[in-house]
Amino acid sequence: MSFLTLANQYQSFDFKTYFNSIRPEDVQKTLDRGAGGLKRLETRDLLTLLSPAAEDFLEPMAQTARELTCRHFGQIISLYAPLYISDYCSNHCTYCGFNALTAFPRTRLTMEEINREARAIADTGIRHILVLTGEAPAKTPLSYLEAACRVMARYFSSIALEIFPMTQSDYQVLHRAGADSLTVYQEVYDQAVYKEVHPKGPKADYAFRLLTPERGAAAGFRAVNIGTLFGLGNPKAEAFMAGIHARYLEQAFPHVEISLSLPRMTRAGGAIAPKHLLPDKGFVQTMLAWRLFMPRLGITVSTRESAAFRDRIIHLGATRYSAGSRTDVGGYAVHTTDTTAQFEVTDTRTVAEVADMIRNNGYQPVFKDWEIF
């Protein structure tokens, strides 16, 4: 059974009624079971922890989340930087500034430019990179991406890909070229909303995208990062679907590190405004619920979030932060002015400043924890 079967079962589930039926004593029972991380929480427990009733239990949830995170990861935050190498895209995602309808001068970096960008990022100490493109296989074909991976492998010990969904055999080519991890967000699990915000282009295929993490894991990537873009669908239902997707992958691919991200929509030119805001309190509740549900889950928090907010939530279960990010193509060294960013970076601190903040909070910033031999 693929995750599509499970996802389909929840398309008609009445999340609102179920969430509202949960009482404080149900939350307490779930917390008692999850205390110490000795008992595995079930799917219904995740619903309980995401419910409105659980909003009054954030303090005990935070204590347990902190203990579980320290037990499984130590007091560390891994650092990475995103590297956009192309902003060509044939999709019509209504929430993204890079969509095919937005008119701006598009760019694809040459191998020499990728080399310059990679060197500039590596000079900050970063050794884990996340490589991003839009979805335009004619502009960034497999051969281009393979060559790009080989350039980046000179500088980075871990190369994660956030590119368009591919077949398993294409992923194997990139894995052999040095990529070790895959990031792919479903954006929104609610199929009706998915259809509305992906009106045209290859991304309109919900099922092909949903099964991408499984193809990546089967292709040999050691880590797979998934998530939902908060702002598109009902945040609690989306947090639940992302959580059970992560649990499904953890069970189906026990050798693969699974992690979740919590991107919230931020302002971008040519994009719609978020329909469902996830407030800071909801963000924290989601992160805590995921940690209690999956104690070994990686949790990534990007520079979409403000510096002050990232500083406050460092103790609540996060394991990975981006730092010194640029979200425009060539933004580190090639084109440093007049470029179009996919979204606005809110935490604009340098890598050194983010690393200092991590140390000042009693954690160790980790630049490298992986090497491909």
Ligand code: SF4
């Ligand atoms: S979200 Fe990705 S696929 Fe969609 S328009 Fe933006 S770059 Fe293209």
